[in-house]
Amino acid sequence: MRITEYTVVVEGCADAEALVSDTSLSFWGGVNASTGMIQDVHHSLNGQNLKGKILCVPYDRGSCSSSGVMLEMIRQGTNPAGILCIEAEPVLALGPIIGEKMYKRGIAMRTVSEETFRSIPENCRIQFAEDAIVVQ
Amino acid sequence: MFLTVYEQEMLEGKHGKGIRMAMEVLVKMGELYGAGRLLPVKRAHIDAAAYTTIWDAGTEFIEYLADNGAKCAVPTTINPLSRDIKNWRVLGASEEFALKSKRLEDAYLKMGVIPTWTCAPYQSTNAPCFGEIVSWSESNAVNFVNSVLGARAERLPDMVDVCCAVTGRVPAYGRYLDENRKGDVLFRLEGFDDTWFRDSVDFAILGYYIGEIVVNKVPVIEGLPKRTMPDDFKALSAAAASGGAVALFHAVGLTPEAPTIEAAFQETSDYAVHIVTPADLEAMEKRLNTASDDKVDMVLMGCPHLSANEIAEVAGLMRGKKVCEGTQFWIMTCETQYNLAVRSGDAQILEEAGVVITKDTCLMEMDEGDRRWEGQNFVTNSGKAAQYTPAINGVKIHMAGTAGCVRAAVEGRYSGEVRR
The missing domain is CATH 3.30.499.10 (Aconitase, domain 3)
Incomplete structure (x- = not known):
């Protein structure tokens, strides 16, 4: 699948295995910043490691501290390579944006329509290319 | 810009x-x-x-x-x-x-x-x-x-x-x-008798339930009792922002932007209606209750921080009792509310009974990956703590109201019927 209708929230290209869930995620409390492990027992991706992957969740949720956790993940290099969602609220986007200012690296982030998001299969590889999102 | x-x-x-x-x-x-x-x-x-x-x-x-x-x-x-x-x-x-x-x-x-x-x-x-x-x-x-x-x-x-x-x-x-403060979904409470919503834990469970459904939309709640207090809304606010990402809700007849349903939806009528019944909240509570045995290692109240009013309520129930050996009972608050509880004598009642009152902090934020509570059973009245402590601290949860929390701390075991 080649998606050409999307919005870039945080610039950047990425190509990695995807972790896909229809449940939104709070990075604070939901992810271990030092390891990248998802630890929310109520989340379908519990026990999976985000590091280097492309995370696909519909929205953010929960704590305002998720930006802090994401910034620390960027510092430690445990961050996902990219995030794909329906809406990227500031709590999700601003950690990577501050990461770019402080460490010159962020987390590529793009949004797609709800319909497109729901069509992404559970097991896939996703590429954030210059001009498209390629789902394989 | x-x-x-x-x-x-x-x-x-x-x-x-x-x-x-x-x-x-x-x-x-x-x-x-x-x-x-x-x-x-x-x-x-x-x-x-x-x-x-x-x-x-x-x-x-x-x-x-x-x-x-x-x-x-x-x-x-x-x-x-x-x-x-x-x-x-x-x-x-x-x-x-x-x-x-x-x-x-x-x-x-x-x-x-x-x-x-x-x-x-x-x-x-x-x-x-x-x-x-x-x-x-x-x-x-x-x-x-x-x-x-x-x-x-x-x-x-x-x-x-x-x-x-x-x-x-x-x-x-x-x-x-203005336009983003309009309600998106109506949650109509149906079939709740007068025993419901007498304790903030019911508001916490309702909040979590609504948060999961709407995620980041604006829920409008119809049917909460007039006696709903700020402490109840605090529990609801925290849980709706943990089960979802709710930044704004309206409670018809109770919150200032919702004197009527029409006002809550800014005079529009194309909103979805979701009926909430006692069975829905009972099922929600069951999902939050991840503990499988009745052992109680910790009773945790104060997520968000307890008010002096809530501390007084706990003290009233704890008076003359002791926290069971082998069980801890933590109440989290701030120095300001704690000082009020000292003036009223409630802090002394609790501390003499073996309750630990923490100030300036939160159990979930004290743990730097040392997981000192790993595997323990926590009893809490907080939907927010029920969401985060299993992930951060590796614990299992029993939800309980204030009276249930006190009883669990005193008896060192949890029995389901004590919630209300």
Whole structure:
């Protein structure tokens, strides 16, 4: 699948295995910043490691501290390579944006329509290319 | 994005490198979210206080602002820390960990925060007025001041909250704008008899249930009793912002932007209706109850921080009783509410009964991956704690109301029928 209708929230290209869930995620409390492990027992991706992957969740949720956790993940290099969602609220986007200012690296982030998001299969590889999102 | 002359000066660095960094973040954020301008705020609340929420990277950012001349431009309160300032040793923190917290505390004091160290600032020092534009963070507090007080707030991310406090500005986006305060989904409560919603735990479970369904939309709740108190709304606010990302809800006839259903939906009628029954909340509670046996290692209340009123209620139930050996009972609050409880004598009743009252901090923010409570069973009345303690602390949950929490602490075991 080649998606050409999307919005870039945080610039950047990425190509990695995807972790896909229809449940939104709070990075604070939901992810271990030092390891990248998802630890929310109520989340379908519990026990999976985000590091280097492309995370696909519909929205953010929960704590305002998720930006802090994401910034620390960027510092430690445990961050996902990219995030794909329906809406990227500031709590999700601003950690990577501050990461770019402080460490010159962020987390590529793009949004797609709800319909497109729901069509992404559970097991896939996703590429954030210059001009498209390629789902394989 | 339109900037005033003064804002332009801040962006150009005329008011110091710290302010410049803060403005750069706000302008970038404003452009990303389509804000045409910045709004001046009269007060602020900062979330990014605990070391275990923003870690070394966040500490570096906050210190950069503080060391480069940034100071709070408006009265600014702040969230719990990763340590109890007076009792961190007793509560099991290492020297090294306490110093990490102190580094952040010092940076914030240098910026001139009002050192409340609480997640419920709206119950002590910092309660915005109706319609007031504020720079706010801490998901429960955003939801409370938006919904219950009718102030204008948004879920500002950690660190952005600090950028707003030092510039006195916030991007004009989201729930700051009239059109985004309209209700999206009506939750109609049906079949709840008078035994329901007498304890804040029912509000917590309802909040979590609604949050999961709407995620970041605006729920309108119809059917809550007139006797609903601010402490109940606090539980609902926190849980709806944990089960989902609710920044604003309306309760018909109770919250200021919802005198009627029509007002809550801004006179529109194309909203979805969701019926909530007792069976829905019972099923929700069952999902939050992850503990499989009746052992009780810890009873945890105070997420968000308890008010003096709630502390008095617990003290009334604890009077003449003792916390069971082998069980801990922690109540989390701030120094301000604690001092009121000392004056009333309630703190002494609780402490003599073996209850630990923590100040300035939160159990979930004291644990730097040491998982000292791993595998334990926690009893709590908080939907927010039920969401986060299993993940952060590796514990299992029993939900209970205030009376149920007290009984669990005294008996050292949990029995389902004690909830209400």
